[in-house]
Amino acid sequence: MKAYEIINYLENYFPLELQMDFDCCGLQIGNRNKEIKKVYIALNADNETLQACIEQDCQMLITHHPFLLEKIKNMDVNEHQGYFISLAMRHDIVVYSLHTCLDRGKNGISMNDWLVNQLGVHGIECYDHYEVGKKAILNQPMEGNTFIKKVKETFHLEHVKYSKNTNKTIEKIAICGGSAADDLEILADQVDCYITGDSKYRHAKYAIDHDCLLIDPGHHLEVIFEKELQKLLDNLPIDTQIHESKDYFNYE
Template sequence: MQIKEIISYLESWAPPSLQESYDNSGLLIGEKDTEVSEVLITLDITEDVIDEAIDTSANLIIAHHPFIFKGIKRIGNTHWIDRCIRKAIKHDISIYAIHTNLDNVHTGVNKKIAEKIGLENLSILQPKNETLSKITVFIPSENKQEVLDAMFEAGAGNIGNYDHCSFQVAGTGTFRGNEDSNPTIGKQGEVEEVSETRAEVLVPNYRLGAVLAAMHRAHPYEEVAHFVTQLSNTNQEVGSGMIGELPEAMESEAFLSYLKERMQLKMIRHTDIVNQSIKKVAICGGSGSFLLGAAQRKKADIFITGDFKYHDFFEANKEIIIADIGHYESEVFTKELIQDALTKNFTKFAFRLSQVDTNPIKYL
């Protein structure tokens, strides 16, 4: 198996186009055509992780956090990033990062946290806009189902918990082929009238190319009449954070103890217990303070994330409990998430979890 096969699967799950503008996900070191010997999955890239890859004969490291964010003008030996780059290249180890694109998909990082806590009725806390398009295509009525099925298979027609969604209107299409045409129906130079269906489907922008290709392959016409409309609609399947509910409300302090156990925490920094019970829970893996307002607007009882600054805690405004469990602690189970997804797709290949504790923060 080559690295590009693993990348192809990962990017069908968490498309690179969904990463934030500041991010640097993707293949950071290495070549896609390299044959894979062993894969090591980690949260962070450190020198110790690269040493672990060397010791286990892994030539591909899959990390959640990229370790190269800014432009590098020279590679020396005085900074840890330089040393990681040098060591990885020296030992022919490729490094791939799947970061905010995995944060932003509804089956990604936050879904894993929700599962650990036992939340139900999940939805994206702050869905993204302008990530959807609408394809309108005109199909001979007798061929409409095979064309639509091909488009659905390629990723069109999903709205929330529903798939195969479309809008269809019957009508009459007219055309006349010129001397260079090769019409499926009718003859050159003659006007034809055909019973057609105008079909409209939604498609995520990152699947637009694949859906259009499937449409063209399945459509019987030499020239396919269609158009694409960019939408400003909110995409409920893509965005930041997640919100859900506990099966049964819990007393607040009992919930914090439960959270500590489920997420294997050494400590929780939290604001005043302004809600005596917890039912609705908002979460965001990593640094999620920017989502506090969204959690408040959706009436969450508690917001769980990491990296809250001192003054930002005041913004709880006695409306919500903020629980800062730490950046590393909130995302450490992402390793399991990636391993489980890859193992299900590549059943005859073993994916190893890093045993290195990459958390730079220590507790007494």
Template sequence: MTKIKHITALIEELSPLQYAEDFDNVGLLVGNSEQEVTGILVTLDCLESTVEEAIVNKCNLIVAFHPIIFKGLKKLNGKNYVERTVIKAIKNDISIYAMHTALDNSFEGVSAKMAEVLKLENKKILLPKKRILRKLTTYVPENAADEVRDALFKSGAGHIGNYSHCSFNMTGSGTYIGNQNSNPSLGEKGSLESVSENFISVIFEKHKEPQIIKSLITSHPYEEVAYDIVGLENKHNRIGMGIVGELSEEIQLNDFLNHLKKGFNTPIIRHSKDTGKAIRKVAVLGGSGSFAIESAIHSGADIYVTADLKYHDFYRAEGKVVLADIGHYESEQFTKNILVEYLTKKITNFAPALPEGRIILSKINTNPINYF
């Protein structure tokens, strides 16, 4: 029996909720995680029409990119589209899950799909995220150090960029006296013991902390395990907003803008003044991206593709970069495809599996903006 919590656990392997920005509202917004899943509808936005689509397709879980509940609800009177959507979902026993900036900050998320559409190479995170990494330090008897270290690696610790099994180790002396209620694995209770120990230090992404602590406690020979965890300010080079990459060859601005129009199926692109340079290095960020204009300039990008730029934002180009606003929906439209492909692949190898064809891509265009 596949429950909602099984599906959300798979989603959170792609976009852990800890990646989300502090202002955001992500996770299971409506429903019970213990509910059995009959089908999954994947959409960019969850609206009344989306809930109706889920009902027709016998899907009781909607996986949406944007959270329908963002600033919180004080009443449920059906007086606006948010309240009506939530009421309709509850009445029909449909759960709603949203990921938003948790997926924005994933290297395989929204901006990565934009980069894929544009066929960018040599991709890097535009705005690497801070405070994602933590450091664990523990102390292990020398004869058990290899076993504990390997357990930490298997649980996800010790990854730095393209390297795995990273740790720092020193040998020192640990002391302890066990009281009458103790059961020491080395030495006798009531006696001062001095043991040759290895100091082991590894880093890990904070969403992995529960599994790493569990592996440490399970593999460590001591009855009471000494360890400490500290948060790091280091940036994570594979977690963060936006992507910057390169085209296989440089092209002129007009040609690139036509490439954008075709790739993102948008009739209009608002852009700043042509800098006169050919386009080779491209920065992209799905959704509202004015906050990253200076980062795009600092990255050396020739053009920055994003959405929701205001009048005065275009002045910030300063002749150093071309700013291109392709529209909010247009920049994020492929997000639901990412999720359908990911879930289909994951659930194929997941037991108990959903019935075939029960992961459905929404056919509703939820873009609230129309062009004349």
């Protein structure tokens, strides 16, 4: 297949016009007319994933986080940005990213639809006007500490941080992968628990003050992108491989 055919297929699910104003989704580097036999799927567009793409004889790297989201200051090949660009161009790799257009999605296919459905819920709906975050009702309500364990088991997490108000029943939940802790202010009176990454000390205080359990599994929760996008691409006559990305942080 040509790269543009894969791109058109994906943009039927995740149109670029859905991306946020700050974002830079779509083609990052490369030739739309490149013949693609094998696609490499990774959460992040970085030198590690690009090198792996090349080593696995893939012609296209598809990521969630865009390479061009970070402002490019120069093309020095001794710096990480210049090195990434020169390596991609030298090996004729097409680099393409779906970020907030995939976070929004449509027809029940999006980052947070993928995440919330893993938890056994019904009544899924968007909680914000951007149509990114999701709220839903657990099929089986449970005590706070039990739900924390369920989140860890479901998403294969060794560590999460959470507010200390765990002594409550969790039935209504909300989730937003990535970094959306400020949404707690619009959710605290609507749900029993909110799950998102990159929370700060003040967010935990707010959660406790408003009796809403806050669970922070980290930004890396979005790694679900890799397997779910692979499922979508299974409909195309190409081979795919996922990176199985690890968190940028280590935890002890």
